[in-house]
Amino acid sequence: MPDAAISDVVGCWGPEPGADATVKAAWTALDGVMDPEIPVLSVVELGIVRSVARAASGRLEVMVTPTYSGCPATGVILLEVETALARAGLDARVSAVIAPPWTTDWISDSGRARLAEVGIVPPPRSGKRALTAPDEAVACPLCGSADTSQISRFGSTACKALHRCNACLEPFDVFKCH
């Protein structure tokens, strides 16, 4: 049976080929907006900017999607996106969309690399599997040991789980496949 909660829509991390200079400038400005809760990731790397398009009026229409429905950072993110675009001298309308639902598959490769750099285990590709399969074993980002266990499926933010390394005994965050 097809799972209606799973979308085949892919991530979107920059302007389409042939986009005009204004749209490109908007993506550049958005690259500088960091997620307030995981400030090493930009909103573009996180995959929550769904589209930047020009309306018939010439105004930019920017669509942003929340990660989790209850993410308390959503309001702040929308405000920061608006501010960054205004600072870049762009006339834009920013709206939130919820469909199709965000998935960790939309986190870009550079976003995954940044998470790993700060000791947060990035989510494996394919949130499709994550919805049905049990949690997979993850290696400790500090010492590399495969002997780790999950302390809690709910971590310091909605999108992360808390794990512990049984070898070096350090706790660490895991970005949940979603």
Add this chain to the structure above:
Amino acid sequence: MMDPETRQALFGYALRLGDTSLVLGHRLSEWCGHAPELEEDIALTNVALDLVGHARLLLAYAGEVEGEGRDEDRLAYRRDVLDYRNHLLAEQPNRDFGHTIVRQFLHDAWAVELYDRLAGSTDAGLAGIAAKAVKEVRYHVRHSGDWLIRLGDGTDVSHTRMRDALERLWPCTGEMFERDSAEDRLVAAGIAPDPAELRAAWNARVAAVLAEATLERPADGWMQKGGRRGEHSEHLGYLLAEMQFLPRAYPDAVW
């Protein structure tokens, strides 16, 4: 274009779902700073946040469908007990941690089956909200189910408490599968899933977890109903008094 009766039914449906999410989310948030351990404190408030998030989406959508200019805040903060349409289960007090877990599991098992089906609704608004919500509710049901098993199949004390909570809350589960003429209309239009189908899926899910928790499923006897029509237990008034205090004391305040 949707006919007025279907529109009214859709408004009522979104309102019931939104109110249930809001009231249960608020109940869970009462655990903030009081849970038995830090990880659980964070988990319960994570779930609470998701539920309040679902409530915002559902109430905003209800207001849009109604078309009378009421937004999510107006619906959440300016209605009194008799206008709330949440399940009685959602408003039951937390009591102890085991009781909270039983209430949560009975709800989560329903919510996951509901949103799974609602994601395929012919109504794009509800389908979008459900597709988003089901991904989160799947975490919730695993969490509450895991605890139900651990405490049910735990010590004599934890087993007894879980059994008592199950007996106490069971009469609140019947109304989750009620069906009225408004729902008949939505089911016929492919907007809402058939409550009978939901009930079968819920029964199977609950039976499997209860068996593992070594808890006996209470008999389906007399069921307490009325929440969906605005007839509530005394607990809801106290909850709303606290939740609505600020916006009622300072109407139209923004922050």
